[in-house]
Amino acid sequence: DAGITQSPRHKVTETGTPVTLRCHQTENHRYMYWYRQDPGHGLRLIHYSYGVKDTDKGEVSDGYSVSRSKTEDFLLTLESATSSQTSVYFCAATPGTASNTEAFFGQGTRLTVV
């Protein structure tokens, strides 16, 4: 798993509450990503980061924000959780060089919004 750790692994939260998911990597990869996975939709990109404090939106970014203050940490925040954000969230990281495009994934966070 190239040192990708997500926390928490499971979380149940109430509608309207803020939630922060954490992703930590030990390999000093430049690029980091947050995906959500839902049945029938595969992995959908929420936000990604191409360096410290450099982030951009993916295809399903509404309702989510991210921050990357250190190379090793990428945080995903749901400002006000909704039931539609119940999902499994995966963090990934890659060196993103021409010779190494492999993305390494964390084990996922299962989030339930009730």
Add this chain to the structure above:
Amino acid sequence: GQSLEQPSEVTAVEGAIVQINCTYQTSGFYGLSWYQQHDGGAPTFLSYNALDGLEETGRFSSFLSRSDSYGYLLLQELQMKDSASYFCAVRLTGNQFYFGTGTSLTVIP
């Protein structure tokens, strides 16, 4: 936006060969990756094609045709442990990766 299409389900016999196709419509295309995911697990990298042609890694091969916006993953000598979901993913400008909806492969005895 990006669009990737792959079959939702494929069933094949142990020891046989199976091909999983992926067609894509996107801009800023750099290459096509394939990932495997077992139930409850994290996706793991299988292969990456930046140029047209076939890349072979053991029992797995991956093909890309940039002019046809098409690629496939070929699994040979299927084993029961190959039962999993397989995702194609396009690598775009800025190292963005967009995934298809996945193909569930079931290997039967």
